[in-house]
Amino acid sequence: MSKIILQEVLFLILLVGFSIPLGLFMYKVMSGEKVFLTRLLKPVENCFYRLMGIKAEEEMSAKKYAFSVIIFSMAGFLFLFLLLLLQGILPFNTEGMKGLSFDLAFNTTASFVTNTNWQAYSGESSLSYLSQFLGLTVQNFVSAGVGIAVLFALIRGFIIKEKKAIGNFWADVTRAVVYILLPLSLVVAVLLVSQGVVQNFSSYKEITALQDGAAQILPMGPAASQVAIKQLGTNGGGFFGMNSAYPFENPTSFSNLLQMLSILLIPAALLVSFGKAVKDKRQGRTLYAVMMILFVAALIFTTVSEQYTAPSYAGVSYSGNMEGKETIHGVGMSSLWAVVTTAASNGSVNAMHDSLTPLGGLMPLFLMQLGEIVFGGAGSGLYGILSFVLLAVFIAGLMVGRTPEYLGKKVEPYDMKMVCLLILVPPLVSLLGTGAAVLMPSVQGWLTNSGAHGFSEILYAFSSMGNNNGSAFGGFTANTPFTNITGGVIMLLARFIPLIAVIFLGGNMAGKKPVAASEGTLSTSNGMFAGLLIGVILIVTALSFLPALALGPVADYFTTR
Amino acid sequence: MKSSRGVLRPAIVCLLLMTALCGVLYTAAVTGIAGIFFPQKANGSIITVTLKDGSRKEYGSALIAQEFSDPKYLIGRPLGTSNLSPTSAEQKKLVEKRIEWWHNLDPDNKREIPSDLVTASASGVDPGISPDAAAYQAGRIARERGMTEDEVKEIIDKYTIRSFLGIFGEPAVNVLKVNLALDGLL
Numbered sequence: 001m002s003k004i005i006l007q008e009v010l011f012l013i014l015l016v017g018f019s020i021p022l023g024l025f026m027y028k029v030m031s032g033e034k035v036f037l038t039r040l041l042k043p044v045e046n047c048f049y050r051l052m053g054i055k056a057e058e059e060m061s062a063k064k065y066a067f068s069v070i071i072f073s074m075a076g077f078l079f080l081f082l083l084l085l086l087q088g089i090l091p092f093n094t095e096g097m098k099g100l101s102f103d104l105a106f107n108t109t110a111s112f113v114t115n116t117n118w119q120a121y122s123g124e125s126s127l128s129y130l131s132q133f134l135g136l137t138v139q140n141f142v143s144a145g146v147g148i149a150v151l152f153a154l155i156r157g158f159i160i161k162e163k164k165a166i167g168n169f170w171a172d173v174t175r176a177v178v179y180i181l182l183p184l185s186l187v188v189a190v191l192l193v194s195q196g197v198v199q200n201f202s203s204y205k206e207i208t209a210l211q212d213g214a215a216q217i218l219p220m221g222p223a224a225s226q227v228a229i230k231q232l233g234t235n236g237g238g239f240f241g242m243n244s245a246y247p248f249e250n251p252t253s254f255s256n257l258l259q260m261l262s263i264l265l266i267p268a269a270l271l272v273s274f275g276k277a278v279k280d281k282r283q284g285r286t287l288y289a290v291m292m293i294l295f296v297a298a299l300i301f302t303t304v305s306e307q308y309t310a311p312s313y314a315g316v317s318y319s320g321n322m323e324g325k326e327t328i329h330g331v332g333m334s335s336l337w338a339v340v341t342t343a344a345s346n347g348s349v350n351a352m353h354d355s356l357t358p359l360g361g362l363m364p365l366f367l368m369q370l371g372e373i374v375f376g377g378a379g380s381g382l383y384g385i386l387s388f389v390l391l392a393v394f395i396a397g398l399m400v401g402r403t404p405e406y407l408g409k410k411v412e413p414y415d416m417k418m419v420c421l422l423i424l425v426p427p428l429v430s431l432l433g434t435g436a437a438v439l440m441p442s443v444q445g446w447l448t449n450s451g452a453h454g455f456s457e458i459l460y461a462f463s464s465m466g467n468n469n470g471s472a473f474g475g476f477t478a479n480t481p482f483t484n485i486t487g488g489v490i491m492l493l494a495r496f497i498p499l500i501a502v503i504f505l506g507g508n509m510a511g512k513k514p515v516a517a518s519e520g521t522l523s524t525s526n527g528m529f530a531g532l533l534i535g536v537i538l539i540v541t542a543l544s545f546l547p548a549l550a551l552g553p554v555a556d557y558f559t560t561r
Numbered sequence: 562m563k564s565s566r567g568v569l570r571p572a573i574v575c576l577l578l579m580t581a582l583c584g585v586l587y588t589a590a591v592t593g594i595a596g597i598f599f600p601q602k603a604n605g606s607i608i609t610v611t612l613k614d615g616s617r618k619e620y621g622s623a624l625i626a627q628e629f630s631d632p633k634y635l636i637g638r639p640l641g642t643s644n645l646s647p648t649s650a651e652q653k654k655l656v657e658k659r660i661e662w663w664h665n666l667d668p669d670n671k672r673e674i675p676s677d678l679v680t681a682s683a684s685g686v687d688p689g690i691s692p693d694a695a696a697y698q699a700g701r702i703a704r705e706r707g708m709t710e711d712e713v714k715e716i717i718d719k720y721t722i723r724s725f726l727g728i729f730g731e732p733a734v735n736v737l738k739v740n741l742a743l744d745g746l747l
Contacts, residue, residue, distance in 0.1 A: 003728070006728060007728055007729055007730075010728060010729075011729075044582075047578075048575070048578055051574050051578060052570065052571035052574045052575055052578075053570055053571065053574070054571050064568075067568055068568050068571070068572065071568045071569060071572040072571075072572040072575060072576065074572075075572045075573055075576045076576055079576060079580070133584055133585075133588040134580060134584040134585070135584075137583060137584055137587075137588060138579055138580050138583050138584040140583075141579060141583040142576075142579050142583070170571050170575060173575065174575070177579060177582075177583065178582070181583075182582070182583065182587060185587065186587065186590065186591065189591045190591065190594050190595070190598075193591070193594075193595040193598075193599045193602055193603050194598070194599050194602065195602070196602045196606045196623075196624055197602075198602075198603060198604065198605050199591055199592050199595040199596075199603040200592065200595070200596070200603055200604050200605075201592065202604065205605060205607070205622075207607075207619060207620070207621045207622070208620075209621065209627040209628065210620055210621065210627055210629075210737065210740060210741065210744070211627065211628060211629050211630070211631055211634060211740075212628070214628070216621065216625070216627060218605050218607075218621075218622055218625060220604070220605060222588050222591070222592055224591060224595065224603070225587060225588045225591040225592070226588075228591075229583075242642070242683065242684045242685065245682075245683035245684040246684045246686070247624035247625060247684060247686065247687075247688055248605065248622075248624060248625070251606070251624050252722070252725065252730075253724045253725040253729050253730025253731070254725040254729070256725075256729070256730055257725055257729045257730070310647050310648075311647060311648055311653065313656055313657070313660060313679070315660055315664070315673060315674060316656075316660060316673060316674045316675075316676050316679055317673040317674065317675055317676060317693070318676065319675070319676045319677075319691075320676075321647050322676045322677050322680040323643065323645070323647040323652065323680040323681060324642065324643065324644070324647075324680075324681065324682070324683050325680075325682065325683055326682050326683050326684060326687050326689075327638070327677055327682070327687055327689040327690055327691055327731060327733040328689055328722070328724070328730050328731055328732075328733045329683075329730055329731065330730065330731035332730075332731075333729065333730050333731075334683075349683070350683065351683045352642055352643075352644055352683045354644040354645070354646070355643065355644060355645060355646065355647055355681075355683075356647075357647055357648065358646065358648060448643075448644045448645065449644075449645060449646050449649055449651075450649075453646040453649060473644070474642065474644045475644035475645070556646065556648070560646070560648035560649065561648070
């Protein structure tokens with residue numbers, strides 16, 4: 001156990017250490033300042049603007065910004081959807097994959113456009129290389145880019161004074177992809193190949209096994225390039241069905257560490273960018289501390305559960321719960337990954353979450369249900385927690401009878417309506433989806449486990465899609481027309497309603513006159529506020545999900561102990 | 562509508578440019594670099610052995626497990642993924658069956674079985690087992706092959722992968738490589 005604690009502490013130190021310089025870098029990039037890559041990449045950026053026919057300095061209203069996001073996402077949706085349907089007649093298809101069925105193509109497209117990366121398919125048995133690199137890889141980049149862009153639109157809302165403009169979406173998404181995601185991915189991808197993640201366009205390799213001479217098929221493909229951005233962009237969709245548990249996707253303990261850092265790196269760094277952007281580092285630090293407290297609590301809970309609550313057997317030495325875990329990752333790195341991937345809205349796995357202990361599996365589920373705000377998705381994590389900040393400020397304002405304000409801007413009814421959309425849509429669609437699935441007559445046939453754990457499989461699936469995470473209890477049969485269509489719609493609602501609400505929130509904030517802080521202003525950068533914020537987050541989530549959690553993992557724990 | 566035209570062109574152009582840059586160029590660049598600097602790793606870490614007659618034979622990937630059940634080989638973890646809850650009745654039955662299997666394979670071995678040998682992995686093709694799980698089998702392999710236990714342990718040790726910096730992750734013994742070495746192929 002002491003080794004596991006050492007691993008986890010060192011991991012967090014590395015994360016914080018890398019996030020600070022990257023955060024400052026990202027702030028500069030997103031505000032159009034010069035960075036060390038400018039000389040190299042400015043021509044690329046300018047070429048983008050010229051061909052798009054836009055001017056980067058031309059600021060947009062919230063309406064125009066939102067409209068641009070929607071049209072851009074729809075274009076991406078259409079392109080990917082057609083690619084998946086038609087892959088059978090397109091090139092780079094060494095294994096002769098057929099086009100996906102309509103409902104599976106819809107689900108997969110929705111999943112990748114929304115940065116969820118829920119996978120109802122298995123890459124190596126359903127997708128051509130073309131679909132992977134030309135379709136999925138690209139959406140991995142741009143969906144993360146959109147998240148970062150929209151976050152900065154909101155941040156500008158707080159810092160702009162009395163102007164109804166929040167930046168240019170095309171410039172934001174271009175900068176996020178070209179300066180941040182692409183260079184980082186290139187470095188990570190090459191490091192991953194050096195560890196043994198495959199990267200080629202060969203056909204699958206047939207091998208004769210040593211013992212019986214039985215044939216073994218080894219899947220191939222351009223995996224490393226996609227795995228790098230799947231982690232950095234908090235996407236999470238595996239190149240192979242078994243995701244980062246599959247050795248071709250995550251072969252060594254170094255690749256494992258690198259991928260875990262990549263998952264949390266950008267969401268953590270954005271907190272630093274935020275502090276810099278609002279010219280008050282304490283604001284960023286407070287949110288960083290809040291996330292870190294929730295993260296560490298979740299980590300301790302999961303690790304202890306995995307290490308100590310597995311069943312023991314006579315004649316077997318006890319070493320925690322190794323079911324569904326790889327030898328090289330062990331209990332420690334598997335527990336850490338499970339928390340990392342669900343705290344961020346990543347959803348890649350290096351262990352089978354279905355085979356976590358009941359309480360060990362409760363925490364990843366709960367982290368998703370928090371709304372992906374403990375670091376969360378690239379961009380979406382920070383705008384998610386900012387909505388909780390406004391809610392906390394609002395509640396505190398009600399208690400003392402003052403108009404609440406945040407970062408010098410008054411929080412008014414319009415803003416709170418946007419906050420409600422942000423906070424309430426994900427739990428609503430998660431629970432409605434779970435409820436609908438439970439009512440399906442055929443639902444028993446979709447489950448691997450029975451009883452309370454079976455219910456957890458359903459709850460996990462819809463919480464994952466309803467919060468744009470994408471991880472799964474693997475025993476749940478995802479590829480059914482019902483889950484594909486319902487899940488696809490849920491993912492789209494859970495992504496785009498909050499996203500649009502954020503843009504309008506930013507637009508409304510931008511138009512306001514800043515108010516000077518007075519003695520009566522609630523400080524949002526001290527311990528008391530951090531405590532209030534954690535309280536608000538936990539209460540909202542508990543009110544939404546406790547009944548469902550009681551029927552799932554909690555009941556599972558008490559009935560199988 | 563004027564505003565939709567103002568958005569449609571950048572949307573389509575942006576998507577096409579992103580597809581060219583992140584889909585085509587980036588993937589090609591990574592593939593190129595991988596092919597130049599890490600050709601063996603980029604192509605699946607295939608173990609190629611030069612046989613005595615000079616011909617070369619591929620024996621599988623160092624990263625993907627093969628099935629071994631013969632007592633003269635080091636035996637890996639159960640293949641396939643269960644997705645079962647570790648506390649479920651189905652899982653209990655499975656584990657008990659595996660315990661019995663190990664006891665039948667080597668009835669005189671009264672040591673405790675390391676838990677990774679009776680649980681399924683995440684990938685279903687875990688190429689490694691814990692050093693304990695390998696040590697547990699060393700006596701049996703030595704007996705089956707007429708080697709000393711120390712010779713077997715030496716081979717096991719040679720193909721044990723340490724964790725990163727000795728801190729992150731766990732050490733693991735590569736089952737396929739050990740078996741190739743036991744057969745004198747590696």
